[in-house]
Structure formats: structure tokens, C-alpha cells
Amino acid sequence: MNTTGQTRKEEIIITATKLFKEKGYSAVTMRDLAKAVNIRAASLYNHIDSKQDILKTIIISLAEEFTRGMETIKSSEAVTIDKLRAIVALHVNITIQNTYGMASLNNDWMHLEDQLEHYLALRKTYEQDFIEIIQSGIDAQEIRNANPEIIMFSILTTLRSLYLWLPKKEDLNRQELAKNLGDVLINGINHHRTTD
Amino acid sequence: MNTTGQTRKEEIIITATKLFKEKGYSAVTMRDLAKAVNIRAASLYNHIDSKQDILKTIIISLAEEFTRGMETIKSSEAVTIDKLRAIVALHVNITIQNTYGMASLNNDWMHLEDQLEHYLALRKTYEQDFIEIIQSGIDAQEIRNANPEIIMFSILTTLRSLYLWLPKKEDLNRQELAKNLGDVLINGINHHRTTD
DNA sequence: CAATTAGACTAACGGTTGTTAGTTAACTCT
DNA sequence: AGAGTTAACTAACAACCGTTAGTCTAATTG
Numbered sequence: 001m002n003t004t005g006q007t008r009k010e011e012i013i014i015t016a017t018k019l020f021k022e023k024g025y026s027a028v029t030m031r032d033l034a035k036a037v038n039i040r041a042a043s044l045y046n047h048i049d050s051k052q053d054i055l056k057t058i059i060i061s062l063a064e065e066f067t068r069g070m071e072t073i074k075s076s077e078a079v080t081i082d083k084l085r086a087i088v089a090l091h092v093n094i095t096i097q098n099t100y101g102m103a104s105l106n107n108d109w110m111h112l113e114d115q116l117e118h119y120l121a122l123r124k125t126y127e128q129d130f131i132e133i134i135q136s137g138i139d140a141q142e143i144r145n146a147n148p149e150i151i152m153f154s155i156l157t158t159l160r161s162l163y164l165w166l167p168k169k170e171d172l173n174r175q176e177l178a179k180n181l182g183d184v185l186i187n188g189i190n191h192h193r194t195t196d
Numbered sequence: 197m198n199t200t201g202q203t204r205k206e207e208i209i210i211t212a213t214k215l216f217k218e219k220g221y222s223a224v225t226m227r228d229l230a231k232a233v234n235i236r237a238a239s240l241y242n243h244i245d246s247k248q249d250i251l252k253t254i255i256i257s258l259a260e261e262f263t264r265g266m267e268t269i270k271s272s273e274a275v276t277i278d279k280l281r282a283i284v285a286l287h288v289n290i291t292i293q294n295t296y297g298m299a300s301l302n303n304d305w306m307h308l309e310d311q312l313e314h315y316l317a318l319r320k321t322y323e324q325d326f327i328e329i330i331q332s333g334i335d336a337q338e339i340r341n342a343n344p345e346i347i348m349f350s351i352l353t354t355l356r357s358l359y360l361w362l363p364k365k366e367d368l369n370r371q372e373l374a375k376n377l378g379d380v381l382i383n384g385i386n387h388h389r390t391t392d
Numbered sequence: 393c394a395a396t397t398a399g400a401c402t403a404a405c406g407g408t409t410g411t412t413a414g415t416t417a418a419c420t421c422t
Numbered sequence: 423a424g425a426g427t428t429a430a431c432t433a434a435c436a437a438c439c440g441t442t443a444g445t446c447t448a449a450t451t452g
Contacts, residue, residue, distance in 0.1 A: 026223035045440095189382055401445075416429105422424090
């Protein structure tokens with residue numbers, strides 16, 4: 001432990017996460033990472049097992065966090081619109097808390113080796129749960145009868161890209177952002193709503 | 197020219213674009229690329245200048261295509277909603293025509309070297325034009341008075357991610373997709389529209 | 393205080409990287 | 423038919439990759 005309350009291992013992983021966001025997993029070398037934490041490359045291995053292991057730690061912990069959040073939302077009693085708002089808030093919260101890691105989750109998952117299958121399973125389940133929520137909202141005539149896959153894609157890609165954009169809007173607090181974003185995603189932008 | 201009507205150089209660039217989509221620019225080696233076009237790595241250099249040059253070709257041509265499309269839309273006489281629908285169609289069309297390239301445009305632009313500034317300038321202008329269209333729609337009370345940056349972000353990230361999702365929906369034709377996606381993005385998904 | 397440990401270091405490994413040089417065989421054009 | 427061009431090849435380059443081995447020093451522990 002140092003004065004900032006984080007271990008060297010944590011410092012290495014956090015620094016790696018930042019570098020991975022900037023250049024992608026493959027373009028970051030262990031010497032890059034070492035220089036960023038002011039030690040030699042070989043010294044990294046006193047704290048971590050491998051480069052691959054860093055990526056695994058970043059991605060799997062995030063993916064499992066999303067999975068836990070979705071479980072809670074899925075099993076709640078809320079109506080569909082509120083479940084969707086809860087999903088928006090879930091993404092906003094996780095992204096605020098780990099902005100850099102979201103880049104790896106989105107762009108570097110294919111470089112997972114042992115854990116690739118596990119990750120893909122988590123993602124598939126997440127998307128299935130998402131679609132089921134939308135479908136039940138359509139059935140209850142709570143949301144419009146549009147293609148549920150298009151709806152999910154539209155919302156989910158926006159939420160997955162939050163990490164790109166959120167750092168530029170540090171003035172917005174997370175409740176406000178989740179509210180505004182939820183409004184736009186759910187109610188659209190059209191003032192008159194001509195196609196109903 | 198071969199029987200498929202494409203030069204060897206075009207074949208190399210198209211193959212590279214596919215590989216870049218799957219693993220990212222940095223993780224694709226010239227030997228990977230050579231194997232995929234059934235020649236030796238050194239032979240690639242009879243057709244292309246460098247690995248970097250391939251990336252430049254992919255990204256800059258796409259970015260300039262978007263810029264030209266935006267110029268046309270911007271200078272048209274259409275109302276805001278129709279301009280936004282035209283932007284959706286622009287992305288759908290370019291993405292259908294060059295699905296793989298969109299991955300590099302989204303994820304590998306930071307590996308541009310000489311052309312990085314040029315790319316960033318194009319992107320900045322594009323986003324500014326986009327925001328101006330939204331703002332004039334708000335002023336004309338055509339679209340809701342929400343944060344124009346959030347609106348742009350929400351729409352643009354969805355459109356930028358189309359390449360991830362479009363290949364799975366080959367049954368949908370492009371007009372239908374542009375229509376459905378435009379509906380969802382512009383009119384939202386809420387059946388009742390409670391927050392107006 | 394002696395013994396252990398944690399965490400940095402240097403040196404080096406086998407492999408891979410993008411790329412160049414030089415060669416050769418097959419086409420194209422006069 | 424001869425000259426020139428195209429596009430493949432082998433061989434090799436210097437640099438860089440992730441990682442290991444072994445060493446040294448300062449802090450921690452019994």
C-alpha cells in the first residue's frame with residue numbers, strides 16, 4: 001500500500017487500462033506499461049502473471065458486474081420503461097466508475113484467450129435478457145411495436161459507447177445524465193411525433 | 197485484373213480490411229495478411245507502400261465519403277427531421293457498402309500517423325455540422341428541447357456501431373433498415389410518451 | 393538481530409515484427 | 423524475337439515482443 005491507498009498491482013492494472021483505452025491492447029507493450037509506472041518491464045512480473053492476465057482482469061470483472069446488474073433488474077417488479085431506465089443507469093454508473101475499462105470491454109474482448117468463451121456467454125445472456133425485457137414491453141403495449149432487435153441495438157450501442165463521450169461532460173452528474181439519456185432513448189427527439 | 201474484376205492491390209486492401217475488423221490493426225501482421233491472399237509477406241510490397249498506407253487508404257476514403265454526404269445534406273432545403281433521416285440513410289448506405297472498413301474507422305483511427313490530424317479535423321467538422329442541424333431543429337421546435345450533444349451522441353454512436361450488427365441482419369434491405377432505425381432514433385420507443 | 397520477503401534491477405532468451413535487397417519466371421509490347 | 427515490365431519468390435535485416443533467470447537491496451517479521 002502506498003499513500004494513495006492502492007497496491008502496486010492495482011496501480012499497474014489501472015495504468016494498463018488507461019493505455020489500452022488509448023491504443024488498444026495489442027499496441028501497448030509491456031515496456032510502455034512499465035515506463036508509465038516508472039519501473040522496468042521485468043519488474044511488472046513481480047505483481048502480475050502476464051499481459052493476457054491484465055486484460056482478463058479488466059474485462060471479466062466488468063462483464064460480471066453488468067451481469068449482476070441485469071439479474072437485479074430482470075427480477076425486479078418494475079414496469080418495462082423503468083427497467084430500461086434502470087439499465088441506462090447501470091451503464092452510466094459502471095462507465096463513470098471505470099471509464100477506461102469500458103474501452104477494453106468493447107474493443108479488446110477478442111484478444112481474450114482462455115476466457116473468451118466465458119465472456120461471449122455472458123454477453124449473449126445479457127443481450128437475451130435485454131431483448132426479453134423489450135419484448136414484454138411490446139406485449140404490454142408499453143413500448144411501440146417496432147423490431148425489438150433494432151430497439152435493443154440502438155439503445156445498447158449508445159450505452160456501450162458512453163465511455164467515449166462521458167469524460168468530456170464531467171459537469172453533468174450521473175443522475176442528470178441518466179435521466180437525460182433515458183429521455184432521449186425512450187421518448188425520442190421528435191417534438192410532434194408524426195409516425196405513430 | 198483477375199476474373200473478379202479487382203486488381204491485386206484492391207484484393208490486398210479488402211482482405212486487410214476484413215482482418216483489421218476481426219483483430220484490430222495492431223494485431224494483424226503483414227504475414228497474416230500475406231497468408232490470407234496466398235502470397236509471401238515480401239510480395240505485398242509490390243502492390244502497397246506500407247502497412248500504415250493500407251490503414252490510411254481505408255480510413256481516409258471512408259471519412260471523406262461521410263464528409264461529402266454531410267455537405268450535401270447540410271446544404272439541402274429539407275426540414276431537420278428529414279435531414280436526420282438522410283444522415284441515418286447515409287450511414288446505412290456506407291456501412292452496407294463497406295462494413296469491414298467501418299471497424300477501422302471506429303477503432304483504429306488512432307494508429308494513423310501522418311493523416312491523424314486530417315482525420316480528426318474531418319471528424320470534428322462532421323460532428324459540428326451534425327450538432328448545428330439538431331440545434332436548428334430545436335430552434336424551429338421541430339425536435340424536443342433536449343441537450344443537443346446528448347441527442348447527437350445518442351444517434352451518432354448508434355450509427356457508428358451499425359457495422360457490428362448489420363451483417364447479422366442481411367434479410368433487411370437498406371431502405372427498410374434506414375426507415376426502422378430512423379423511426380426508433382427519432383420517435384423513440386415509448387408507446388405513451390409521458391414526459392413531454 | 394538474524395532471517396525472510398518484497399520488489400526493484402540487469403541481462404538475456406527465442407520468437408516475431410515491418411520492411412528491403414536481390415533474383416527469377418512469366419507476361420506484354422514493339 | 424527481343425526488351426521491358428510485373429509480380430512472385432528466398433533470404434535477411436535490425437528492432438522489438440513477452441517473458442524468465444538471477445541478483446541486489448531495503449523493508450518486514452519472528
